[in-house]
Amino acid sequence: MARRWWTFPLLLVSALAPSFSLADLAFENTAIVRTIELGGSLVHVSTTYAVKALEPGQSTYQIAISKDERAKTSWLEVKVKGRTTPLELSEDESSTEHLLSVSLPKALGVNGTLNLVLETVQTHATHPFPEQATQKEPQLLKYTTDLFTSSPYTTLVQRTKIKSLAPNVISYTTPHDVDSFARDGTVTRSGGTITYGPYHDTQTDADFMAKYQQPISVHYSFDHPVLEIETLRRTAEISHWGSNLNIEDKIHLHNAGPALKGHFSRLEYQSQNYHRKQSPHILSDFALHLPPGVTNAYFYDQNGNVSTSHLRAAPSVAKGSKAIQYSVLELRPRYPVLGGWNYSYTIGFDTPLQDSVGYDAKNGVYMVGVPVMTNIAGTVVNDAEVKIILPEGATYVEFVSPFPALSSSMSTHISYLDTTGRPAVTFTYKDLTYKHTGIIYVSYQVPLSAHLKKAMSVGAAFFSLFAFAFMARRVDLKLHKK
Ligand SMILES: *[C@@H]1O[C@H](CO)[C@@H](O)[C@H](O)[C@H]1NC(C)=O
Ligand SMILES: *[C@@H]1O[C@H](CO)[C@@H](O)[C@H](O)[C@H]1NC(C)=O
Numbered sequence: 001m002a003r004r005w006w007t008f009p010l011l012l013v014s015a016l017a018p019s020f021s022l023a024d025l026a027f028e029n030t031a032i033v034r035t036i037e038l039g040g041s042l043v044h045v046s047t048t049y050a051v052k053a054l055e056p057g058q059s060t061y062q063i064a065i066s067k068d069e070r071a072k073t074s075w076l077e078v079k080v081k082g083r084t085t086p087l088e089l090s091e092d093e094s095s096t097e098h099l100l101s102v103s104l105p106k107a108l109g110v111n112g113t114l115n116l117v118l119e120t121v122q123t124h125a126t127h128p129f130p131e132q133a134t135q136k137e138p139q140l141l142k143y144t145t146d147l148f149t150s151s152p153y154t155t156l157v158q159r160t161k162i163k164s165l166a167p168n169v170i171s172y173t174t175p176h177d178v179d180s181f182a183r184d185g186t187v188t189r190s191g192g193t194i195t196y197g198p199y200h201d202t203q204t205d206a207d208f209m210a211k212y213q214q215p216i217s218v219h220y221s222f223d224h225p226v227l228e229i230e231t232l233r234r235t236a237e238i239s240h241w242g243s244n245l246n247i248e249d250k251i252h253l254h255n256a257g258p259a260l261k262g263h264f265s266r267l268e269y270q271s272q273n274y275h276r277k278q279s280p281h282i283l284s285d286f287a288l289h290l291p292p293g294v295t296n297a298y299f300y301d302q303n304g305n306v307s308t309s310h311l312r313a314a315p316s317v318a319k320g321s322k323a324i325q326y327s328v329l330e331l332r333p334r335y336p337v338l339g340g341w342n343y344s345y346t347i348g349f350d351t352p353l354q355d356s357v358g359y360d361a362k363n364g365v366y367m368v369g370v371p372v373m374t375n376i377a378g379t380v381v382n383d384a385e386v387k388i389i390l391p392e393g394a395t396y397v398e399f400v401s402p403f404p405a406l407s408s409s410m411s412t413h414i415s416y417l418d419t420t421g422r423p424a425v426t427f428t429y430k431d432l433t434y435k436h437t438g439i440i441y442v443s444y445q446v447p448l449s450a451h452l453k454k455a456m457s458v459g460a461a462f463f464s465l466f467a468f469a470f471m472a473r474r475v476d477l478k479l480h481k482k
């Protein structure tokens, strides 16, 4: 959808502008305002460009992002301010900075203006500072970015606001050598918000950047656990016979907050719980939103069933109608997960097949929708693999991922009562966030012969069971006669 640009590097742009050492005269930025909302695993950045065209017929606007920042950006989208549909983008990685070419909804004439908003989610952009903390100490993180927002165009005025949820900001960088651009001070602080600028008449070209660009850091306190799912292995298995979709997630979770200094004290932990002053870096429990109609939910770790989970299942909702309610699975890991600690576990559940599989009788095509993942609020999934196992004998398999996957492949999965094995499609992804909770669609056909084969193999299994029981019985009878 909105991310088609990934597959099309804009060759034309890269040929014309290998790097923008001279300001491009097609546009001018009347103003750039960047707002950074600090988090733990995730940081939101929203940048508004007030754009004015200087030449006629301008339909492509370029946004520059440093390579460093692009590497941290796991999701991005550009919209006209106040609109809901994202604009088409293409990315060009060949110049010194990463360029996004945005197709404007209509060409701008001379002096035509537009407000564009670039929204991004960054992952792995903060780190604990100091790297270790005792159970009682606060959780302090550090975030670093560039002072100036660069652009191929002249920028009349720009400003960056960095917001911490908690007002106790420990420290922040005071920029140097920028007094000549700052009429009202180079940086100001109000509660948890640090404002850099406004800075006037910044050229933002390569010479300017070489001279004035500099890193700025904010050191702040963050009151929620910093969670990373190092690996997610999701298996979704479709059973036409059981009329069931089973989803199972194997998860390796890591608390990326400051590593625990010293020993874990359960007494301290319980007393903090008692006073409702739980340390922000300890994960005690969390909740998952599962689809309506969930049954047979399970949760186990290396030591077996974890009995401290609780499922509130919402009633099943037929495919196509809008789910009004989620089922909520509350999970309490076997032990509190402290900074630097890991927790590996498996959860799984069943949903009625008709909630996620549709059948087009005219063409004989089934279509299944499987969510990429179940989001845990505020987490990043570093490495995900989603495997969708289709019914035995399924053919003409086609699939589409809601956003580009790192890879997708087909294989054959063989399980109990299978004769030829089941086709499976596997997708891999990295750095997923709550922006990536889309649905993978897979379509397939199941020829009648495959249905019959399955019936025969199930029938054969029952028959042999029956035959065994029958013989056992006869043996048994004989024994009794004796
Ligand atoms: C654009 O704006 C400038 C300054 O306001 C003005 O001098 C110029 O005539 C305008 N051009 C057009 C084509 O409207
Ligand atoms: C696992 O724990 C849950 C409680 O969350 C319980 O309902 C379920 O019966 C247990 N399963 C097994 C196999 O012990």
Ligand SMILES: *[C@@H]1O[C@H](CO)[C@@H](O)[C@H](O)[C@H]1NC(C)=O
Pocket: 230, 252, 254, 340, 341, 342
């Ligand atoms: C947690 O897992 C990571 C790799 O996933 C490993 O490097 C680290 O040593 C583990 N931490 C502990 C405390 O076991």
